[in-house]
Amino acid sequence: MDRSLEIVISEEKKSIPEPDKLGFGKYYTDHMFILDYTTEKGWHEPRIVPYQPITLDPAAKVFHYGQTVFEGLKAYRTQENRILLFRPDMNMKRLNRSNDRLSIPPLDGEFLIEALKKLVSIDKEWVPAAEGTSLYIRPFVIATEPTLGVNPSNHYKFMIIMSPVGSYYEEGIHPVKIYVEDHYVRAVPGGTGAAKTAGNYAAGLKAQEGATDKGYSQVLWLDGVERKYIEEVGSMNVFFKINGEVITPALNGSILDGITRDSVLQLLRHWGVPVSERRISIEELQQAYENGTLEEAFGTGTAAVISPVGELFWQGQKMVINNGETGELSKKLYDSLTSIQNGTQPDPFGWTIPVE
Known part of the structure; x- marks a missing residue:
């Protein structure tokens, strides 16, 4: 070349x-x-x-x-x-x-x-x-x-x-409200969901309009086949802290392999926090909410870095997470990642590259 x-x-x-x-x-x-x-x-x-x-x-x-x-x-x-x-x-x-x-x-x-x-x-x-x-x-x-x-x-x-x-969301680091989409489909395994291509985002605009009209910042997508397994938010990967364990949907060909997602996984394992990448259904999440073990939820992405989720809305039910407040782990991840990014905290992973 x-x-x-x-x-x-x-x-x-x-x-x-x-x-x-x-x-x-x-x-x-x-x-x-x-x-x-x-x-x-x-x-x-x-x-x-x-x-x-x-x-x-x-x-x-x-x-x-x-x-x-x-x-x-x-x-x-x-x-x-x-x-x-x-x-x-x-x-x-x-x-x-x-x-x-x-x-x-x-x-x-x-x-x-x-x-x-x-x-x-x-x-x-x-x-x-x-x-x-x-x-x-x-x-x-x-x-x-x-x-x-x-x-x-x-x-x-x-x-x-x-x-x-500046900040991607007007809310900043404060928790956002997410609408769980159960009608429209964004991607399926074998499609282009794992690629960062314009069509994936165009496919989400209609659902995003509906969520915005209802007062929600983003859409949480379910899988396109069974319509039950959590995949990702429109502009972020998503994590849930349930009974002390952090769970994020496994990469399956329809989820974007987020770089902030990978960074969060490495940080959590570095800290010794139990973490798993696996399928998680919206029903499992609702059950965790009802029995009080859903402790935190947050999204990860280059634009927002860490975006705490204070509320999920699914099939007429509001799930208010951690009293709608930023969780301790979400805040720690945000502070640690942004501190590595801006050079105020040591970078043990060699993630940052100086421009000159």
Whole structure:
């Protein structure tokens, strides 16, 4: 692959928003990374250029057949003014697993991490320093060949854009309310549920609208076959603490292999907390709630990191968890993960990578 990175610095710099105005994914940095693919040249012409619109033919396959994948990771500013990435190697591995499922040619993860470090370095003033803030990084691939045949594209564009962000949820670390979806289905084993592809998220929008209308922040998906086993939340993997044991649904081909999920599992085992990855039904969860052994619930994801769940709604019943308050373990996980990410706590796992 072509590794000759071209860099074009923007002549006009944008105004960087104040930390309390960031929100999530509202503002974008001065530069972006682009890499093109054709079957003749492979991946070629890597470049960092000023952030700008792109032009695509109306027949580009991404518009018609959804051949696209994406990733999400973050950069953090430490108290010593260093900038750290969190487990970017895992994102690149997952990106290529998604590529394989969507018939997209694999990318050179090591090169992309080096290009990403350069991109972050160029736009380093965009990495916010306030507590709870970070620079969200969105790598993605789209199919660009302008033909309407139903087959894999011969042309692709890989890009990285970046956005300074605050808290993903308005609630912040405070518990969120989750609606258990028992009508719509998002994914099944053998489908694309384990790939980070746009169609998975589009499939969840209708259910999310309904949950929002009922006053809930997110949807908890059940399996698409028996409609009884818990899978994941719309933007997070999910964990439950039942009678001292932490349980999360096992990866089964329809659940995203979350990087924060993996980090939480490693932290829990490092602390000696009993943890298992297995199937768990909504009925089992309801029974644990009724007998008082459901102690905590929380979601995990790059955007929110740890999101405590204060209430679940299923078939007309509200399950208020831990009195609707953030649990001790959820808080400890959030504090530990964010402290590793921003460099205020030692990183015993070697997860963080300095940008420069």
